[in-house]
Amino acid sequence: MKDIHRLFIKSLFLIMITSITISSFAQLNFDAWFTNNSMRIDYYHSGTDKTEYIMLKEIRKEEFWGGTKTNLIDPFNYGSYRVKVYDSVSNTLIFTYGFCSLFEEWQFTDEAKILQKGFSESLIIPYPKKNIKIELSSRQFKGNSFDKIFELYINPFDVNNKNEKTVSAEVKQVHYGNTSDKALDLVFIGDGYTVNEKQSFYDDVTKISNYLLNLAPFKKLQSKINIWAVAAVSTESGTDKPHKGIWKSTALNSNFNTFGSERYLTSSDYHSIRDYAALAPCDQVCILVNTETYGGGGIYNFWNISSAKNAYINQVFSHELGHSLGALGDEYYTDEVATEDIYNKNTEPYQQNLTTLVNFDSKWKDMLDADTPIPTPVSDENISKVGVYEGGGYQAKGIYRPYMNCMMKALGYDFCPVCHKTLEDVINYYSE
Numbered sequence: 563m564k565d566i567h568r569l570f571i572k573s574l575f576l577i578m579i580t581s582i583t584i585s586s587f588a589q590l591n592f593d594a595w596f597t598n599n600s601m602r603i604d605y606y607h608s609g610t611d612k613t614e615y616i617m618l619k620e621i622r623k624e625e626f627w628g629g630t631k632t633n634l635i636d637p638f639n640y641g642s643y644r645v646k647v648y649d650s651v652s653n654t655l656i657f658t659y660g661f662c663s664l665f666e667e668w669q670f671t672d673e674a675k676i677l678q679k680g681f682s683e684s685l686i687i688p689y690p691k692k693n694i695k696i697e698l699s700s701r702q703f704k705g706n707s708f709d710k711i712f713e714l715y716i717n718p719f720d721v722n723n724k725n726e727k728t729v730s731a732e733v734k735q736v737h738y739g740n741t742s743d744k745a746l747d748l749v750f751i752g753d754g755y756t757v758n759e760k761q762s763f764y765d766d767v768t769k770i771s772n773y774l775l776n777l778a779p780f781k782k783l784q785s786k787i788n789i790w791a792v793a794a795v796s797t798e799s800g801t802d803k804p805h806k807g808i809w810k811s812t813a814l815n816s817n818f819n820t821f822g823s824e825r826y827l828t829s830s831d832y833h834s835i836r837d838y839a840a841l842a843p844c845d846q847v848c849i850l851v852n853t854e855t856y857g858g859g860g861i862y863n864f865w866n867i868s869s870a871k872n873a874y875i876n877q878v879f880s881h882e883l884g885h886s887l888g889a890l891g892d893e894y895y896t897d898e899v900a901t902e903d904i905y906n907k908n909t910e911p912y913q914q915n916l917t918t919l920v921n922f923d924s925k926w927k928d929m930l931d932a933d934t935p936i937p938t939p940v941s942d943e944n945i946s947k948v949g950v951y952e953g954g955g956y957q958a959k960g961i962y963r964p965y966m967n968c969m970m971k972a973l974g975y976d977f978c979p980v981c982h983k984t985l986e987d988v989i990n991y992y993s994e
């Protein structure tokens with residue numbers, strides 16, 4: 563057993579809210595507002611540790627809409643950013659979702675204190691039939707509110723909206739559960755696989771898929787999941803390892819040594835990633851990098867990146883999917899004093915598997931036995947008991963996790979009942 567905190571790079575989860583409200587919205591008629599294509603709004607997210615700006619690059623029309631056509635208003639309210647789409651004439655709210663980004667992680671670095679830097683990002687929505695207004699809001703750190711950072715009126719018939727494929731790649735469906743509007747579509751894209759390594763990429767996707775589809779809660783939800791493999795071809799094999807002077811020309815421009823951390827594997831080229839993701843109906847971007855070197859990362863509704871040839875790939879991928887699909891927090895911590903206050907202990911984090919006890923009623927309280935003490939002692943007799951165990955979210959004190967051990971805490975465990983339920987709720991949202 564290896565402690566994840568020694569292996570995983572911190573996924574920095576920002577910002578909190580006091581409660582998760584599952585609101586009931588009147589269902590919207592998808593066909594009245596949208597076509598079966600996607601609209602992609604490419605931009606640069608720039609700023610410093612304390613500022614952020616959005617600079618529009620371009621608007622694109624993509625072939626597929628992979629998302630739900632039923633749940634157009636996202637009930638979860640997870641993530642650091644909120645996207646809201648309005649009909650610009652009636653001001654009717656017609657689509658929402660949340661996500662996190664690499665930019666916000668960079669804001670915690672020392673570099674962000676002295677430098678203004680930009681990161682490529684995209685907003686993806688179903689392609690509208692009428693003029694829309696789109697708003698992007700940022701959750702304010704240590705608070706419960708969102709600040710609007712970008713607003714744009716878009717005419718879907720504008721002749722400058724790009725309607726072309728910029729890349730091509732072979733696409734295979736590895737697992738079929740249901741039609742894309744009734745299923746979670748996981749799209750695996752290879753990076754650092756040359757044309758002669760295409761079969762190796764398909765083998766890696768098959769291996770991970772077989773593991774995932776036999777892991778709870780995914781096993782019982784197989785009919786609600788589609789898995790696609792987009793065999794992006796790279797000029798060179800492998801990936802960048804800047805700390806070793808190794809540079810490879812690859813389709814998705816992945817690299818280690820992100821933010822000075824040797825094991826943090828990311829890409830600075832989100833728009834190329836989206837170009838390949840657009841070749842299949844896509845709800846989740848899963849990037850497999852052709853390297854044995856341990857590394858990975860998962861950012862909510864942004865990406866899941868992992869080292870395909872590493873011995874721990876199945877567990878690492880699944881852990882990162884907890885972040886990228888379920889917005890789950892890391893349940894691990896160290897006894898060292900945390901250098902950054904990632905979580906605000908005066909408010910309740912949006913991550914469903916962590917609590918500050920500020921508003922525990924909004925979390926897994928209904929899954930506790932009546933006699934379970936809060937906090938719950940770590941002991942042999944509690945090993946299979948949902949409780950409130952102190953330590954989680956990188957902090958030994960003041961943040962609590964639901965289970966003694968979980969996939970979100972250490973490699974080699976299953977998802978705990980709370981993470982299990984969170985992931986199941988998200989998959990049902992995509993497949994209703």
Ligand SMILES: [Zn+2]
Binds near residue numbers: 964978
């Ligand atoms: Zn858990």
